[in-house]
Amino acid sequence: MSLHLRHLEAAQRANQIIYLVIGLIAACLVWASFATLEEVVVGQGQVVPSLKVHRIQSLDGGLLKTMHVTDGQRVKAGEPLLELDSLRxxxxxxxxxxxxxxxxxxxxxxxxxxxxxxxxxxxxxxxxxxxxxxxxxxxxxxxxxxxxxxxxxxxxxxxxxxxxxxxxxxxxxxxxxxxxxxxxxxxxxxxxxxxxxxxxxxxxxxxxxxxxxxxxxxxxxxxxxxxxxxxxxxxxxxxxxxxxxxxxxxxxxxxxxxxxxxxxxxxxxxxxxxxxxxxxxRTRIEAPIDGSINNIAIRTPGSVIEPGQTIMELVPSNGALIVESRIDPKDIAFVHPGLAATVKFSAYDFVIYGGLKGEVVYVSPDAHHLDDGTTYFEAHIRTDSGDLSGRPIIPGMQTTTDIQTGSKTVLDYWLKPVLRAKANALREP
Incomplete structure (x- = not known):
């Protein structure tokens, strides 16, 4: 009698476990059918200023009298950059x-x-x-x-x-x-x-x-x-x-x-x-906008500056940034202007500093080709901010961009391999 009871209790526990597993599977399926995950297209790129780089030039030329800035120096609009000899x-x-x-x-x-x-x-x-x-x-x-x-x-x-x-x-x-x-x-x-x-x-x-x-x-x-x-x-x-x-x-x-x-x-x-x-x-040349000095070509006082010669470059620092991102052709179908994106910078750990939110503002109408034969489409993402938690973002920084093209349920992701296998089954190679 006691043996029969023990078998019965074991069967009940087994049924409970089965029911529990079935319940968990059902709950998981219900969750998977409602829970959504974002679909993203990942691209690699770099930061470029939203404004074009200014080439600082002298219309009339002359002799360099004083150079007021150095490479990498940040300047405000109106600050003197250099002075030419004004005697003549x-x-x-x-x-x-x-x-x-x-x-x-x-x-x-x-x-x-x-x-x-x-x-x-x-x-x-x-x-x-x-x-x-x-x-x-x-x-x-x-x-x-x-x-x-x-x-x-x-x-x-x-x-x-x-x-x-x-x-x-x-x-x-x-x-x-x-x-x-x-x-x-x-x-x-x-x-x-x-x-x-x-x-x-x-x-x-x-x-x-x-x-x-x-x-x-x-x-x-x-x-x-x-x-x-x-x-x-x-x-x-x-x-x-x-x-x-x-x-x-x-x-x-x-x-x-x-x-x-x-x-x-x-x-x-x-x-x-x-x-x-x-x-x-014009012998006193001032910064037209806020920015950073780059590529000073002439530094020595008394040097001759030819009319129209580029003396230095001024990289704009105000305004939002533009990220030029390369998109794989297989992912380009769902990428279009207006999509939200997240920009991650290789110079800053994403886990610690996070990234910048942005929006796709341009997608190239045709593919570009590199010398090694790589094909890509170019997308431009405009960031909402010009810095990352107070840390400067400068042109040339390498980036990884996650462009949000839509969303799918977890169940869709689970069934995707099955559906792909079904679509390819029973076919002659």
Whole structure:
């Protein structure tokens, strides 16, 4: 009896174990059908800056005066990197500035000269030209020239005025003479008429008549000559007045021509000064962005830097990083922009420091080929941060990227070999 009970208890324990195993298997299958694992595509690559490497160059070139940085040094935007010898540009700027100031003073003086002479159409010829020195802020040298030129013009105008007065005096005298000759001719003609009547009556000898006729003819000739001279003197007076006005016009026109020429020179010089000032400013080369200095080509002061020559490289340090990852062609089918990724850096232990989260932003449309025949697709992952727990990430670091292409249940992973074997079963090799 006791033996039968022992067999029965053993059978019950065996059944319990079987049920337990079946339950565990069922529970495991249920868990495996619901539990998911991420599918990842692994790629190898390296870090590149999201911004392109800046090549620091000099547009004009020159002699290196001071180098302020060294390889690997971190700089902020606006910090000086190097200075070129600025002597030739500074001298050119100073020379242009002196010339510009001289031209400005010249234009100011010429403006004062033009404003000092006023022309009008007054009836009195003396009032047609007004010479009054204009008020202007002139330097001593310009003031001396200004006074000298106005004094010269005043002397020329006075000489021209004297010529006009002389011609007016001659015109007045000729007018008086013409009036006297006209009266003398009238009296001579009256006397001639009376004498002709007396000769006809026999009261006066004919010889006296001939004498009077000769005097009358002479007076007529003198009057005609005087009248002709009056016409000439009137023209001479007008010409003298016009010549006087021409002196003032020539003075104004000459000053305006000089001012126009000086203004053109000043305008050209102003533009040239801007270019020279820009070139002088470019002798001090500053960092355009935050970054790290790399590959300094010229270090020795006094070395010649050619125009456009690359002096150093500036690797950007701000902003997110871009990881260029090589993807195996067999894994590329499910890789596309927008997928999440995790970037692990060979320089930092992933277990200790972790990695950076990122996103796929680019997948090459075609495969690339290495010299050894290896084929790969290139994917770019943009990281969410530019450093790893405060530790710097620099371009060139080697990386391993896990691109999350989807997820599968644990059961799918278990059944995958079975399904693959089923698909390949019962086939001729």
């Amino acid at each position: 540009f500074a001298s050119a700027v100073d020379e242009a500035r002196v010339s510009s100031e001289a031209l400005s003073l010249l234009i100011r003086r010429l403006n004062a000269e033009i404003a000092s002479v006023t022309l009008s159409s007054a009836d009195n010829w003396q009032e047609r030209i007004s010479l009054e020195p204009a008020r202007a802020q002139l330097d001593p040298r310009s003031l001396t020239i200004f006074n000298a030129r106005l004094s010269q013009l005043a002397a020329q105008l006075e000489q021209a005025s004297e010529s006009v007065r002389q011609k007016l005096q001659a015109r007045e005298e000729a007018g008086i003479r013409e009036s006297a000759e006209r009266r003398s001719l009238k009296l001579a003609e009256q006397e001639l008429a009376m004498t002709r009547d007396a000769v006809n009556e026999g009261a006066v000898a004919e010889l006296e008549l001939i004498k009077l006729e000769r005097d009358t003819i002479r007076l007529r000739g003198e009057l005609s000559a005087t009248q002709s001279s009056l016409v000439q003197l009137d023209a001479a007076v007008k010409e003298a007045i016009a010549q006087r006005r021409t002196l003032a016009l020539d003075f104004i026109n000459r000053a305006e021509a000089e001012r126009h020429e000086a203004q053109n020179k000043l305008d050209g010089l102003t533009e040239n000064m801007k270019a020279l000032a820009d070139r002088l400013q």
